[in-house]
Amino acid sequence: MLFKKLLKDEQGSVIVIIAVAFTVLMGFTALAVDTGLLYLEHTRLSRAADAAALAGAQELPDTSKAQTVALEYARLNGIDPDTMTLSFSPDRKEISVVVNKTVDLYFARALGFASQAVAARAKARISPVKEVKGLIPLGINESLLPLSAGTEYMIKGGSQDGAPWRGIIEYPGQGKGGDNYRDLARNGYGGTVAIGDIQGKVPGNKSGPAEQGIEDRIKACQDGCTWNNYRPGCPRVALVPIYRDMGEQVRVTGFAAVFLERVGNENGKGNDNRIYATFINYSVSGETDDSIINSYLTSVRLSE
Numbered sequence: 001m002l003f004k005k006l007l008k009d010e011q012g013s014v015i016v017i018i019a020v021a022f023t024v025l026m027g028f029t030a031l032a033v034d035t036g037l038l039y040l041e042h043t044r045l046s047r048a049a050d051a052a053a054l055a056g057a058q059e060l061p062d063t064s065k066a067q068t069v070a071l072e073y074a075r076l077n078g079i080d081p082d083t084m085t086l087s088f089s090p091d092r093k094e095i096s097v098v099v100n101k102t103v104d105l106y107f108a109r110a111l112g113f114a115s116q117a118v119a120a121r122a123k124a125r126i127s128p129v130k131e132v133k134g135l136i137p138l139g140i141n142e143s144l145l146p147l148s149a150g151t152e153y154m155i156k157g158g159s160q161d162g163a164p165w166r167g168i169i170e171y172p173g174q175g176k177g178g179d180n181y182r183d184l185a186r187n188g189y190g191g192t193v194a195i196g197d198i199q200g201k202v203p204g205n206k207s208g209p210a211e212q213g214i215e216d217r218i219k220a221c222q223d224g225c226t227w228n229n230y231r232p233g234c235p236r237v238a239l240v241p242i243y244r245d246m247g248e249q250v251r252v253t254g255f256a257a258v259f260l261e262r263v264g265n266e267n268g269k270g271n272d273n274r275i276y277a278t279f280i281n282y283s284v285s286g287e288t289d290d291s292i293i294n295s296y297l298t299s300v301r302l303s304e
């Protein structure tokens with residue numbers, strides 16, 4: 001055999017060959033181990049960047065709150081906030097996250113490489129949703145646009161508010177009965193409503209039932225939530241249509257999320273109950289359409 005012959009005849013050269021081969025082998029091992037390490041770290045950073053971008057985007061177009069939430073999610077995923085860079089698109093509908101990290105290498109140190117920079121990036125964008133399930137039978141008149149987060153709106157008037165219609169909406173398949181409205185206010189409409197849909201109006205105050213439904217939701221929150229700091233899934237967060245008043249009917253022109261504040265009873269009479277809610281930036285999952293304007297309920301997706 002060649003190897004045996006080499007051993008016998010040229011032992012010195014063989015030792016050199018083995019030494020070189022061993023060094024090369026070690027080099028490859030170092031490369032493989034450290035490449036794996038870098039790959040794992042990049043995967044971890046990418047996941048954290050994605051999570052931070054998705055969470056932050058839910059607060060858009062409020063970029064300062066988006067920044068707070070993105071940093072919080074980064075921290076939860078073990079990322080040092082100092083290694084993360086955030087930026088926003090000029091229309092404030094997109095957040096970009098870049099995470100940089102210097103990874104210490106093990107085997108490659110022997111070859112003179114002590115560390116390697118790893119970067120991960122993610123972008124998430126909000127877009128208006130086309131249709132919504134679970135709306136409560138109250139909404140916001142489009143004449144009040146633009147909505148601003150933290151502003152309180154009266155979403156149902158009381159008897160002192162003049163007009164025969166106080167803001168209760170009739171969705172398809174729903175009757176005009178009081179119990180019906182208590183259930184809709186409590187649980188939301190089971191059907192899907194799309195932008196452009198025409199809905200009926202329910203006359204009168206429905207003071208007891210509609211308010212009971214809203215009161216139920218407010219009481220069901222056990223966490224002391226506020227519009228600015230609420231637990232995910234809080235029952236005080238409700239989805240509402242934005243509508244154009246067409247006289248006999250309303251046309252749905254958009255959607256929004258609100259935080260239910262209170263049932264007001266300023267005059268001490270049951271039928272004077274008004275309902276107040278604060279507009280919040282909020283995202284749901286659903287099909288989107290970027291051509292929709294003046295709608296405030298969005299869906300978030302990774303855009304890069």
Ligand SMILES: [Zn+2]
Nearest residue numbers: 221223225234
């Ligand atoms: Zn709550």
